[in-house]
Amino acid sequence: MELRRALVRAAVSRPGVLLAVSPGATRQRLAVEAELARRGWPCVSGPAETDLLVIVGDREDQEDQGEGEESDWLAGLWRGIPEPKARVRVTDPERAADALDSGLADLERGEHEDDHAHDAHHEHHEHHEHHEHQPDGATAPHLDHSGHDMHSGHHGHAGHDMGLVEGLPMADRADDRDGLRLDVLHMPLGPVLADWPAGLILRLALQGDIVQEVTVEPVAASPSPSPPFWDEPWLRAAGGEHISQGDAARRLCAAHLDSLGRFFAVAGWDDMAARNRFVRDRALAGATTTELTSLVRPLTRRAQRSRTLRRLTTGLGTLPAEQARQRGVTGPALVADGDTYSRLLVWLDAVGRSAAACDVTEALDAAEVVGPRGRLDTPVPPSGALLDSLPRLLEGTEFACARIIVASLDPDLDELSHVPAPGTVHSHG
Structure with a gap:
């Protein structure tokens, strides 16, 4: 009993939070991340470190579809979290703080019912992720075959952790390039990984540490008429609304800073990831051009001058323009x-x-329908084309490099579930 009380006290003082984000919940994710940073609560990477599971997105998209895959992986995720534990759900960004307060109260009471979830949300606050500061320069991630980042402490969870595969990944035998018979390990990555595109599952076949085959499986999400958060200004302008060029530039700036934050985190440069996310949230909060420029310039110089970062990423995932x-x-x-x-x-x-x-x-030119990831007036959404490109870029690479390549494309699966009204710029889910 005393040990249990000590565990509860430790969890309540600074609970480790695991985010489970669904496609279409970018606005909610940003609000939760900002509130966590304000409180100083750390984001963790896997169930073993988790005190509070925060499910970000609509209930119907994640849990109430009965026997669907999403219910399976969410239930498996919850089972993998040791007690004391609590869970909350954020569906409204303006009540994110309320949801986290509810989760904290549950931890204090020691409530751990499987069906306990709260709707909630909150507007963006000034954001500064809590990471260990590292020297100027990225460091190589060292991943084992469970997706565990040995260098930065990030835990990628696949297979049995996510409830996608019963038991351990299965190994077959196949010829390698030298004609030898090697084990083939079948491993899913996602849908819940730190700094991973929400709703993405990659199924990999590995021989040794080499990716031999990749299948892309986006998590099914309910069609949404709401424009994807990062694409919103351009889609609204295409629909006839007056959107200023500055508003579109602000959203573009924040979108790329969000992608850079994810990229640097995966590369193991946590301090740079935190700084990029802080500037991202300043952009979304309405910071002036003068402030943003003063914040962006040192980040850009630091990244461009890092020889370590350049050495780590040069030659990975080459995608020629013609391809x-x-x-x-x-x-x-x-x-x-x-x-x-x-x-x-x-x-x-x-x-x-x-x-x-x-x-x-x-005013933004309504004909310039180009969001952060590409043109929005094509039959296939920009992120659909990025996902189509992933298998060729990943096959034949070392497993430790796979997540860096994915982060360098950063597909936004919100685009796949967007079903616009008739007569507007369209994309296919």
């Missing part, structure tokens, strides 16, 4: 015309240019 066009890629990945490092530089450049344009009041 990108063939797959329908239209955004930064097409402009980069190259590898992971090239895509990073395109993001950094776009952040600087958009930060400088956040106060422009002229």
